[in-house]
Structures are given as structure tokens and as C-alpha cells.
Amino acid sequence: MPKPSLFAVIYTPYYRLQCAQQKRLRTESNQQADLPFADRQTELSDQYSQSYSSNSNSITHQTIPPVTVYIREDIASALLEDSQIIEINPTAEAAGVKIGITPSLAVARAPELQLYAPEVELERQQQQALLQLCYRYSPFIESTGPGVCTLDLRGRRNKNQEIWARDLLSRWRSLGFAANVGIGPNAELAAQAAKFANPYLEVVENSQLLRSLPLESLQPSAYLLEILHNWGIRTLGALIQLPREDIGQRLGLEGLSLWDRAAGRSAKVLHHLQPPEIFKETIDLEQRLETLEPLLFILRRSLEHLVLRVESVYRLVAEIKLQLHLDSGDKLERSLPIPAPTQDITILFRVLSQYLETVQTAAPVVGFTLEVFASDPAKHQFDLFxxxxxxxxxxxxxxAxxxxxxxxxxxxxxxxxxxxKPxxxxxxxxxxxxxxxxxxxAESDQPRIGPALRRYRPPIPATVELADGKPICIHSNLIKGHIDKQRGPWRTSGNWWDPDGWEIQxxxxxxxxxxxxxxxxxxxxWAISGVYD
Amino acid sequence: MSSGKIVELRQVLAERFPREIPPPASLLTTGIECLDRSLEGGMRRGTITQLVAPYPSCGSASLLHDLIDSMHTSASQFVALIDGKNSFEPLGNTDLLLWIRCENANQAVRATDLIIRDGNIILSILDLKQNEVQELRKVPLTAWYRLQRVAADSGTTLLLITSHYISGSCFAAVQINNPLRINDLAELSYTVSQTRLLDFIYRKNYAELGYAQA
Known part of the structure; x- marks a missing residue:
């Protein structure tokens, strides 16, 4: 008997707004804005300590501190595009701000409203991070939408889905995003559950939750919605009370599809994908940076994010690639290999900061691209002796x-x-x-003859007096005087065929x-090339 | 202040601020018989040992090569050679030798500080034999004491080779006292090493080093 299907959806509400807030928070140098969430941060830190300590993976033994950037949910915020409000957070909604209104009207309704511009590149990068994170829990995932990922949970043995779902949420949270997870027997139900979860909700087919949802939750066409409203149908439960065949006759395929989705019978096929292991962040700074400290501060946050992502796929950082975008339009790029791949943020940041301490740019820094390359842990057969x-x-x-x-x-x-050549x-x-x-x-097989030589680099020039072709007296800055005994000459030569040829006695x-x-x-x-010692 | 008072003061400080006695296994045996015998078993880990080579040709470079070979073949240990005058002539197998070619004593002392602070290499050799006496005198005394402290903290053993006794921060000092002759060039290196004479100069006792008496 086949096992029943099970799906999970992680849903990030007002995802684009959260990305824009993330960008601004990361480039701010004042961490005090995070203070109201300090308790939550401590809690997350504890969770991480536990999860890492319970992890049998031998890759790491360090606890990666969670990223300290958290969005202030108590401040009304809205995303602005083409002179229209396109996304709002619950605080703004409570203050009367609606999607589609102009910014002036929104500010009139909520004077403390903070407006953000979309960060398209960051949205794309964070979507990639979400997929990489979800891939940790299931090999069958779908990028359903911005900030939304559907996971096919077939093959998972653990019946308690809440444990891993909360782990997923805390990891996504550590990257700075608040989200919900819904579990359901099909993707549609799981998606609906995720929208109403707080932050976790598991639903079964024909659940009361699904019946009580408004028709708008399935986003039918305006034409269909108007017809159903005219019929007095306002919830999914009311819709599925109507016979399916009659709905098909009157509303066609779209009506049938809506009825199936409302009844939890959706057979949506997921578009599976495997997220590429690219760990890269590009940040365009709002201010030009001329000193190292603020740049290091922002770089550390990005590095922490990337390391968390690398850690989520059970890999280690083997190389850091940094590209600084200068105000002059030039780019300064440098790859920093990590000799012993690690997840230790302290070591990785030390490598990065040590390099930056030696860098002098011709123009202020206006942005950067930070990329880390993941690798498997190095395999070594340790030697007993x-x-x-x-x-x-x-x-x-x-x-270095x-x-x-x-x-x-x-x-x-x-x-x-x-x-x-000597x-x-x-x-x-x-x-x-x-x-x-x-x-x-092979060389050390042969016994050494005589004492070792200490070389003078460069050789010390000398004036030598000869008698019968043998040196008998020497004058130099090092030694002067009569030569008691001499042995030689020993002649060596090489490369006579080119200008670098040498001939020495x-x-x-x-x-x-x-x-x-x-x-x-x-x-x-003549020169003194060394002393036997 | 007379030397008697200094010794007395050191004893008072040692009693007031006692430190643990290092375990017997804290000796790094070099495998060179005359050196181990002079040092009563080997160099003490985490300290500075000084080798004084007063003559231009007295076998200090040969002893350096013997030491590197011995550490390589007997213990597979990494050795760092901080060459104060860039005078080392590599011979044989140097796979486990980290050679740092410095231009002057000041640079060499700073490089030594980095190496022993790193803590990865068990034996470091600071070779200042070819550096001028005037140059060595310019190295502040505090630099030697800092090296002593860093070596103690990291557990690294430091062998200091100089042409005269300079550092009061070393745990023990020995001197090579037989100048070489030109006839030695025809002898096997092993034979020359056998005739090497090492004289004991100085060794700190526990009280002077700051260790409590057992």
C-alpha cells in the first residue's frame, strides 16, 4: 500500500519588503536597532548550540553564531514601486495602509511609515538561499514563488513534521527572514496552511480550516469570483457544498479546478529543481566607504549569511572570493583560499580582514560581491608517528x-x-x-663531507695575491691577511650556450x-662566497 | 644592584608567585649526543636555549644541519629556521624545514615572534651567528624577554645561535669551543661532529626561572 503523500510549504510573507529591509539593516552600522529582539536572538543561539551539538556530523565542532540582523516588525513598513505601495507589513496594514495606494496617502495614514525600494538582486540571491536551505530537508523541492518553496516529503520516516519544520524556520530566520510552514496532503493545502500558520500548521484533507477560508485565498479570476459572490458563495466550504458536475457545467474548467482545489483534491505537479551550490552575495552600498571598519562590519554580516548557507548543505568553505566595487567604476578582485576548509566564521573573517588590511584602493568602495566556494571536508589518513x-x-x-x-x-x-650552479x-x-x-x-643517502657552509649573499669582493697560481694573501672587508693553507681549485661551469652561462673556480x-x-x-x-662552520 | 641581591630578589619573587614545575616529559631530545648531554637530556620545551659559537669556523652550521636531519628522521618534526643573515645553505632532505630568510637581526626577531606565537612548529631555530655584534646590541632586551614569554605560552622550543652570549632570557646556554681546521673539510661530516666539544655555560634553576621549588 503506497504511503500517503505529504507536502510542506515555507511561505515568507511580504518577501520583497523583507529583502529590502534586510538590505538596509545590513548596510547600517548601528546594531542597537536589533535590541528589542535580543531575547529572541539568545533563544535562537541556544537552539543552534543544541542542534550543532546533537549533530553527529564530524565536519564542525564550532557553533556558528546566528546573524544578528532582525527586521523590526513593530515599525510600519511598505515597499514602493512605480509610485505605488506594492507590499506592506502587518503593522502598516493595522495603521490603515493598503496595497495600491500612493506613498503620500500611505504616509498620511501612517506617519511613521518607512518606505523601501525593491532590491531585485538581493531577492534573487535570497530565493536561492531559501531553495538551498529547503534542499537540506527534501530532494524534491519547487521554487513556487518569491519567498515560497514547496517540499515533497515523500520518503521521510519521521512522523513528527514539526521538529524539522521549526528547524527550517529557525535557519531561515537566522538569515533574517520571518516565515511560516504549512504541512498538508497536497501542495495546495500545504500552501494554504502556510499562509495561515503561526508559524507552523499541519492540516488534513477536508479540514475545518480549509472550509472556512475565503474564496480569495485561492486567487480565482475576478470574473469567476464575481459570479460566485453573486451566488452568495464566499468560502471554500460553501463552494464544495455545490455538486462538482453542476459547477463544471456552469463555470467550465476553471470552475472545476477551483472546486477541486477548494476540496483539497488538487493534483498539482511540482517542478522539481536542484539548487546550484552558488553562495554569493552582492551588496551595493548606499554610502561610499573610505575606511576599513564599516566595510568589515558589513562584510562580516554577508560572510555569516554565506557560511550559514554553506553549513546548511553540510559543506565547508574552501575559498573566499571578494570583489570590491570602486566609485571610479573599477573592480578589485581577490580569491583567498582556505588551506583547511572550515565553517568557523572567526577563521574565515580573519582571512578576509587580514587581506583587506593590506589593500589600498584608488577610490572609495561603493559595493562588493562576496562569494564562497564550498568543498567537502579534507580526508586525511592520520599517521600514528x-x-x-x-x-x-x-x-x-x-x-602570509x-x-x-x-x-x-x-x-x-x-x-x-x-x-x-652554486x-x-x-x-x-x-x-x-x-x-x-x-x-x-637520495641525496641524504650519501654521507656529508666536511663541515657545512654559511653563504655570504651576495659574495664579499676580495683582492687576492697569487703565488704559483695559488692564493697566498687576501684583502677584503671581512678578512685580511696571509692564507695559511688552501685547497683547490675546483672548477664548475654550466649553460655555456646562453648568456646566463657561468664558470666558477x-x-x-x-x-x-x-x-x-x-x-x-x-x-x-675574486670573492668570498661563504665560511665553513 | 649586586648579583647577590638580584638572586635574592628572584628567590623572593619565585616564592611569592610560584609556578607549576614542568613535567619531566617536557624535554625535546635533539638526537645529537653532545648537545643532549650538555643540556642534560635535551632542550626544555617552551624555553629558549642558546648556542654560542664564538669562532667563525667552529661547526655551528654543521650542528644546525645535524639538528634538522635528526628532527626529520627521528621524529618527523617540523623545524623553522629563522636565518638572521640569509646565510643558510640547504643540504639533503629539507621537506620539513621552513626557512625564513631575513636581512637583519631586528627582522629576524620579529619573524621569530610570529613563528613561535603561531604554535604549530615545535622547534624554531633563530640563527644570528652571522649578524654583527653591534646589530645584535640594537635589539632591545625586552624583545628577548617577550620571546621567552611567548615561547612559554605556546610551548615552542627556541634555539638561539649567536657568536656571543647575549640573552639573559634563555633557560640554558652552551658553547662550541673547538675551531675547525682545513683538514676537517676532507673528513666525513659525522667524524667532525663526533669531535665537537660543547661546553656548558649557564642554566637557570627553577627559582631563577620563576618555578617553585619542589
Whole structure:
């Protein structure tokens, strides 16, 4: 016997207005506006702590703090487009503001009314975030409308839908949105339940709730609505009291469809989609920023949002890409790889802020695009006897600081180039899983001869006196005097076929009470290239 | 103030502000016999150990290479070398060596501060052998004490190589006392290392270090 179908709809009321409010709140630098919701924030924080601690996923052990931006629902707000009010919040509605009226009339009715302009790009990005969030709970989802997502719950074993629904709501809330979740045996019922939920409602077929809903809740055509009103039909319950065949004869297919939907028999087919794993936010700032602090403040909020989204798909942040939009029209772009992918907002923000501290722009910043790239957790077979870096991210930040202090390519693992030329070395950065490529290299198989050399970089010029072709006396800024003993010469050369060719004659000399040095003769000049120590 | 009063003052401070005695396992064994013997088992973790190499050619660079090789082969440990005069000549397997090429002592001390504060690397070597005495004197004394504190907090062991004894913040100091001869160039490096003479210079006792007596 097939299991009964079950659908859920998450419905974000006045979604476009909430997006516009989000945008303004995020670019504000004053967090005190959030104070009335501090209690709710603490509550959410507790919920998150519990949910993370109960999560058996080994990806993370840190609690991501919820984003601190919450919309003030106690202030009348309205969305304005083409000189008309197109969306209002309940406070504005209670103050007498209606959809479709002019802004001047709206302000006359509610003087404290805050007007917002639509943020189309942010609406698109947040819709993407909603879909990614819902995909966490069901692989069969539909982007039903702005701020609305339908989930097909087939295959879910848990009979108590409220637990995960409230988890979904709290995650969506942590991204800054207030929403409702409705559960029903079909998508239509679930959608109707979501509109009337507070914030969760589960309905069954032919429920009293559905019967009491007005006809307008199914959004029939104005023509059909007028006919039904003339018949005295005002609720869905009244409509389904009429025989279905008679409705079909008189009102046609549209009437039949409306009757089926009112009776909860809608067989709507969902347009399933798989949201792409793109975690990106573009913010156009209302003011030009010339200092780092306010930019970091806004960036942190965006980063927190993106990390929450990445976390919702059980992934880790492996790279941050930041594009600064300058007032001059130029764009400054930089990718910041994370050596050890993580969800730790502190580490990620440290990487971002450390980079920005070194940036100087030619013009003020007017916006930015922040994108994070998700990856799976790194898989490592830990070695019993091999000590790994304790904190790779911190180590690579230290390497970046060292590079800033001593210069690029002056800190790393030494590597000999494929040449016999003396002092032909380059430095490479260690990989994340920094370890020896070979336990014992071929070179280290051979025993070392004599003491090691300390090089003078660059070599110290010297004047050398010769007798029978051997150096017997040396004058330089480092050493002066008679050479007691000498060994050599050892001649090396290479690359004779190109201008970078080299030919060197080397001598080892012992100067009275001054140590043992390596003397080189190249291109007609003597120099002290090192000291044996 | 006489040295006797300083010792007395340190003992009073140690009694008033006692610290825990480090566990016996807090020694980092280098695997170099003469060095471990001079240091009575190895370098103490979280402290600065100073190696004084007073002669231009006395084997300090060879000891540095031996130390890197030993840490690599015996313990697979990462080693950071902060090269104060960019004079290191890499040999053999250096896969686990982080080499920081500095131009002067001041830069090297700052780089060392970053490395030991990081806490990822167990042994750091600050090689200031080739830096001029005048240059080292310009490094403020507070910088050495800061390094001492940071090393203690992070548990990193720091080996300081200089041509003369400079730091009062080190836990122990040893000196190489045999100058090399040109005949040593023909010998195996192992043979040269065997004849290396390390003299004990100084070691702090617990009271001087601030540790309470057991």
C-alpha cells in the first residue's frame, strides 16, 4: 500500500519588503536597532548550540553564531514601486495602509511609515538561499514563488513534521527572514496552511480550516469570483457544498479546478529543481566607504549569511572570493583560499580582514560581491608517528604575515633547482598536508663531507695575491691577511650556450686564526662566497 | 644592584608567585649526543636555549644541519629556521624545514615572534651567528624577554645561535669551543661532529626561572 503523500510549504510573507529591509539593516552600522529582539536572538543561539551539538556530523565542532540582523516588525513598513505601495507589513496594514495606494496617502495614514525600494538582486540571491536551505530537508523541492518553496516529503520516516519544520524556520530566520510552514496532503493545502500558520500548521484533507477560508485565498479570476459572490458563495466550504458536475457545467474548467482545489483534491505537479551550490552575495552600498571598519562590519554580516548557507548543505568553505566595487567604476578582485576548509566564521573573517588590511584602493568602495566556494571536508589518513600541523589555517596566516615582513618568496621550504650552479635555490610554500615527500632522499643517502657552509649573499669582493697560481694573501672587508693553507681549485661551469652561462673556480682557504672560507673566482673577480662552520 | 641581591630578589619573587614545575616529559631530545648531554637530556620545551659559537669556523652550521636531519628522521618534526643573515645553505632532505630568510637581526626577531606565537612548529631555530655584534646590541632586551614569554605560552622550543652570549632570557646556554681546521673539510661530516666539544655555560634553576621549588 503506497504511503500517503505529504507536502510542506515555507511561505515568507511580504518577501520583497523583507529583502529590502534586510538590505538596509545590513548596510547600517548601528546594531542597537536589533535590541528589542535580543531575547529572541539568545533563544535562537541556544537552539543552534543544541542542534550543532546533537549533530553527529564530524565536519564542525564550532557553533556558528546566528546573524544578528532582525527586521523590526513593530515599525510600519511598505515597499514602493512605480509610485505605488506594492507590499506592506502587518503593522502598516493595522495603521490603515493598503496595497495600491500612493506613498503620500500611505504616509498620511501612517506617519511613521518607512518606505523601501525593491532590491531585485538581493531577492534573487535570497530565493536561492531559501531553495538551498529547503534542499537540506527534501530532494524534491519547487521554487513556487518569491519567498515560497514547496517540499515533497515523500520518503521521510519521521512522523513528527514539526521538529524539522521549526528547524527550517529557525535557519531561515537566522538569515533574517520571518516565515511560516504549512504541512498538508497536497501542495495546495500545504500552501494554504502556510499562509495561515503561526508559524507552523499541519492540516488534513477536508479540514475545518480549509472550509472556512475565503474564496480569495485561492486567487480565482475576478470574473469567476464575481459570479460566485453573486451566488452568495464566499468560502471554500460553501463552494464544495455545490455538486462538482453542476459547477463544471456552469463555470467550465476553471470552475472545476477551483472546486477541486477548494476540496483539497488538487493534483498539482511540482517542478522539481536542484539548487546550484552558488553562495554569493552582492551588496551595493548606499554610502561610499573610505575606511576599513564599516566595510568589515558589513562584510562580516554577508560572510555569516554565506557560511550559514554553506553549513546548511553540510559543506565547508574552501575559498573566499571578494570583489570590491570602486566609485571610479573599477573592480578589485581577490580569491583567498582556505588551506583547511572550515565553517568557523572567526577563521574565515580573519582571512578576509587580514587581506583587506593590506589593500589600498584608488577610490572609495561603493559595493562588493562576496562569494564562497564550498568543498567537502579534507580526508586525511592520520599517521600514528607523524605530527601534523595543529592549526593549518593559523599556520598559513602566519606565513602570509611572514611574507609581509620579510618579503615574498623569502619564507618557505628550500628546493634545489635542477642545476649544478652554486646557490641555485628557490622557496616553495608548504602544502596543507605538509609532510616529507620521501622519508630519506637520495641525496641524504650519501654521507656529508666536511663541515657545512654559511653563504655570504651576495659574495664579499676580495683582492687576492697569487703565488704559483695559488692564493697566498687576501684583502677584503671581512678578512685580511696571509692564507695559511688552501685547497683547490675546483672548477664548475654550466649553460655555456646562453648568456646566463657561468664558470666558477673555487678555493677553500684557511686564514690565520680567522676560520675557513670558500673563495671563488668568476668573470675575473675574486670573492668570498661563504665560511665553513 | 649586586648579583647577590638580584638572586635574592628572584628567590623572593619565585616564592611569592610560584609556578607549576614542568613535567619531566617536557624535554625535546635533539638526537645529537653532545648537545643532549650538555643540556642534560635535551632542550626544555617552551624555553629558549642558546648556542654560542664564538669562532667563525667552529661547526655551528654543521650542528644546525645535524639538528634538522635528526628532527626529520627521528621524529618527523617540523623545524623553522629563522636565518638572521640569509646565510643558510640547504643540504639533503629539507621537506620539513621552513626557512625564513631575513636581512637583519631586528627582522629576524620579529619573524621569530610570529613563528613561535603561531604554535604549530615545535622547534624554531633563530640563527644570528652571522649578524654583527653591534646589530645584535640594537635589539632591545625586552624583545628577548617577550620571546621567552611567548615561547612559554605556546610551548615552542627556541634555539638561539649567536657568536656571543647575549640573552639573559634563555633557560640554558652552551658553547662550541673547538675551531675547525682545513683538514676537517676532507673528513666525513659525522667524524667532525663526533669531535665537537660543547661546553656548558649557564642554566637557570627553577627559582631563577620563576618555578617553585619542589
Amino acid at each position: 607523524y605530527s601534523r600541523l595543529k592549526d593549518p589555517n593559523r599556520f598559513f596566516q602566519t606565513l 604575515r611572514l611574507a609581509a615582513l620579510v618579503g615574498n618568496n623569502r619564507a618557505g621550504i628550500p628546493e634545489r633547482l635542477a642545476s649544478y 646557490d641555485n635555490i628557490r622557496l616553495r610554500l608548504p602544502a596543507f598536508d605538509w609532510k616529507s615527500n620521501s622519508s630519506i632522499s 673555487e678555493w677553500d682557504i684557511q686564514v690565520t686564526d680567522r676560520g675557513i672560507y670558500r673563495l671563488t673566482f668568476s668573470a675575473g673577480n
